[in-house]
Amino acid sequence: MKTIVGKVVVLGHQGVGKTSTVIRYVENSFSQHITPTVGASFFSCKLLIDDITVKLQIWDTAGQERFKAMAPMFYRNANAALIVFDITLRQSFESMQGWVFELKQNVDNPMVLCVVGNKSDLAKNRQVNRDEAIQYAKSIGATYHECSAMHDQGVGLVFDDVARGLIRLLGNSSDHNLKVYDSENIDNIMANSSELEATDTGKEETVNLSINSIAHGNTVKKCC
Amino acid sequence: MSSNLEVEPGAASESVLVTTDSFDNFDHMSSSLEEIKNLNALAENDSNVENSNVENFDEISENLSINNEEDDFVQSKEWACKNKHVFVLSMAGKPIYSRYGNEDKLAWLFGVMQTLVSFVQSNEDTIRSIHAGDTKFVFLIKKPLILVAVSRTQESVNQLCSQLNYVFNQIASVLTLTRLNKIYEQRQNYDLRRLLAGVERLIDHLLDFSEKEPSFTLGAVQCLSLASSVRDNISSAIVGACSKIKNLVFAILLANNKLITLVRMKKYCLHPADLHLIFNLVQASESLKTAESWTPLCLPRFDASGFLYGHVSYLAEDCQACLLLLTVERDVFFALSEAKQRIVEKLRRSNCLEAINESLSAKEETCIVAGFPELRHYLYKCKSTAQFYQPSLTPPYTKYNERLTKLYKRAHNLLHCSTRPLKLLFEKNSDEAILAWDTRGFELYVVFEPLIDTNSAINSVGRLLNWIKKREEKLFHLNAPTF
Ligand SMILES: Nc1nc2c(ncn2[C@@H]2O[C@H](COP(=O)(O)OP(=O)(O)OP(=O)(O)O)[C@@H](O)[C@H]2O)c(=O)[nH]1
Ligand SMILES: [Mg+2]
Numbered sequence: 001m002k003t004i005v006g007k008v009v010v011l012g013h014q015g016v017g018k019t020s021t022v023i024r025y026v027e028n029s030f031s032q033h034i035t036p037t038v039g040a041s042f043f044s045c046k047l048l049i050d051d052i053t054v055k056l057q058i059w060d061t062a063g064q065e066r067f068k069a070m071a072p073m074f075y076r077n078a079n080a081a082l083i084v085f086d087i088t089l090r091q092s093f094e095s096m097q098g099w100v101f102e103l104k105q106n107v108d109n110p111m112v113l114c115v116v117g118n119k120s121d122l123a124k125n126r127q128v129n130r131d132e133a134i135q136y137a138k139s140i141g142a143t144y145h146e147c148s149a150m151h152d153q154g155v156g157l158v159f160d161d162v163a164r165g166l167i168r169l170l171g172n173s174s175d176h177n178l179k180v181y182d183s184e185n186i187d188n189i190m191a192n193s194s195e196l197e198a199t200d201t202g203k204e205e206t207v208n209l210s211i212n213s214i215a216h217g218n219t220v221k222k223c224c
Numbered sequence: 225m226s227s228n229l230e231v232e233p234g235a236a237s238e239s240v241l242v243t244t245d246s247f248d249n250f251d252h253m254s255s256s257l258e259e260i261k262n263l264n265a266l267a268e269n270d271s272n273v274e275n276s277n278v279e280n281f282d283e284i285s286e287n288l289s290i291n292n293e294e295d296d297f298v299q300s301k302e303w304a305c306k307n308k309h310v311f312v313l314s315m316a317g318k319p320i321y322s323r324y325g326n327e328d329k330l331a332w333l334f335g336v337m338q339t340l341v342s343f344v345q346s347n348e349d350t351i352r353s354i355h356a357g358d359t360k361f362v363f364l365i366k367k368p369l370i371l372v373a374v375s376r377t378q379e380s381v382n383q384l385c386s387q388l389n390y391v392f393n394q395i396a397s398v399l400t401l402t403r404l405n406k407i408y409e410q411r412q413n414y415d416l417r418r419l420l421a422g423v424e425r426l427i428d429h430l431l432d433f434s435e436k437e438p439s440f441t442l443g444a445v446q447c448l449s450l451a452s453s454v455r456d457n458i459s460s461a462i463v464g465a466c467s468k469i470k471n472l473v474f475a476i477l478l479a480n481n482k483l484i485t486l487v488r489m490k491k492y493c494l495h496p497a498d499l500h501l502i503f504n505l506v507q508a509s510e511s512l513k514t515a516e517s518w519t520p521l522c523l524p525r526f527d528a529s530g531f532l533y534g535h536v537s538y539l540a541e542d543c544q545a546c547l548l549l550l551t552v553e554r555d556v557f558f559a560l561s562e563a564k565q566r567i568v569e570k571l572r573r574s575n576c577l578e579a580i581n582e583s584l585s586a587k588e589e590t591c592i593v594a595g596f597p598e599l600r601h602y603l604y605k606c607k608s609t610a611q612f613y614q615p616s617l618t619p620p621y622t623k624y625n626e627r628l629t630k631l632y633k634r635a636h637n638l639l640h641c642s643t644r645p646l647k648l649l650f651e652k653n654s655d656e657a658i659l660a661w662d663t664r665g666f667e668l669y670v671v672f673e674p675l676i677d678t679n680s681a682i683n684s685v686g687r688l689l690n691w692i693k694k695r696e697e698k699l700f701h702l703n704a705p706t707f
Contacts, residue, residue, distance in 0.1 A: 014421060014422060019511060019514070023514060027514075033510065034510065034511055034514075035425075035508065035509050035510045035511040036422050036425070036509075036511065037511055037517070038505070038509050038511065038512060038517055038519045038536070039517050039518050039519025039520060039534075039536075040517065040518050040519070041511070041514065041515040041516065041517045041518075042515055042516045042517070042518065042557070042561070043515050060515070062519075064421050064422040064423075065418055065419050065421050065422075066398055066399065066419050066420070066421070066422070066423070067519075067520075070520060073554065073555070
């Protein structure tokens, strides 16, 4: 039996429901009063698809503009990206395209892309046509899902789709950086986390972004 | 009046917190980040790639739909009657923040404020405050921003100024001062609101917080009461788990607005004003409870020029204390995540989680329980450690907390006003009596029953200081552990 460990980054405009969607999936809960994400939050979960265990390490990023410079830290090594917009907010659909552009520019290794239109419970206030979203997703080689984190509709399918995409990626491409273990015991893999870390940091260094440049795009100078 | 104590309660040979009195300026701003990085200069020659997506100075031409409700609000009596307005604008007069109402609807007002400031500046002077009836207009010019408070509260100009300073620090904390300056060097007319999207929430929360919490007035931090052995165990669990991690600058454990412990890199201290910003962030961000987070964070008093990175998490489902591990490294999330696991395991084994929970659920003793029936409430601040202690509230202040806050702020101002600061104050009115005392080592503010006479008040204060002294190990963080 095989275990795949895949890194997933969740991107999208602020307030579209990235955190709500992840929490709906990972913990099966929802809160109206959730506050905006600070920086990025880390979640993990596992799925069983056919007889392959897929472990997802999810980076749920903050949509606020001020955290934008941090995003490369999370998408550089990702194996999959969930790009989320709010179907009731046209602007969030458009800013999603900015994210896709950035990914295409900066990520070389193959990646599973998944476009998610959230808040489908508010379909009566829809500002983004479903067909348009499907068209767009197709044009960038992504799948498209609509879901409602609030009403728990379609969220499971999103993650299922990501997991299946990762399995396909493993079969189809040679330059993926997915980790594969021939073990049943996922806990052993977790215990062996120094390995995770090595990859996380190792890759990071090659992109040559220091705290200075990631933080504010230039060298820290002493001021005043 | 004198106390018979040799050393004031809560004093320690080395403090975990910086204890300078000046809260206002970055004048003594350290560039600690540079130092730490240079120490570890593995000659990583960063070619500083300017990421063009990152700094896109084009303003969004979001046509803000004119919303009549908003229009009505800023013209309403309700808006005009707010006790304290706070505004932030750029030197060019561009609106950045308004505590109440949409800034866009207040463009005229921002214009007036900018004109006033630049008019006075053109005469090589600085506008500080305007007094009109019971309303104070306080200006704080912190290039490249102008901050203004319009207040009908009884707070002094200094106190209002300190709040404005906090607002400025909050903004610097999310952007860094360096970036803030750079933005305006490049474009004087920049609309900062795009970059501050979501930060209004933090500023709103900070203002409410700074109005209510004595810690802001006192420039100090309250610790969670814990047996000193427990606090030491917690500190050493943190030190043990983190000792191999390089460039960890601070580890902060807090719960319910109180500090449990603070472990720091040798040589570096944390300023209470920075710690207040951290408390504010944690309190305002419920989302931190759901998962481990990784976030850049600038502590303006520590180093306004750059970011630290923080691993932020709550200890456990069954122990709602928040742990922040702050480092200068941007890619050590997983190492810190493991360290956190080790810390939690150790704390669980040594029953420290239980001890934290116990202290959280058992409130501080009230004055009556502590054997001081004539006392209603007090604030004791040890100056050398920037820590303070207060008992639990009792009636009538459980209901009229605001009145108590006002009393303290007034007394604090009388002890700290720049013209004629008092050393000792004793006042009585029909509702209560207050004694405030500023010594070299501590500040004390005590609220008594209204009928108390001077002698008994002085007597109580002496006994109270002894009571605190006896419990200082529990009420204060006296050791200053380092990695
Ligand atoms: N009606 C509806 N509201 C939702 C749904 N999902 C999320 N929300 C609400 O949208 C708001 C924002 O949700 P978050 O999950 O915090 O959004 P986010 O994308 O993580 O936001 P940032 O972390 O700031 O980028 C919250 O008030 C949620 O309750 C949904 O499916 N339907
Ligand atoms: Mg979020």
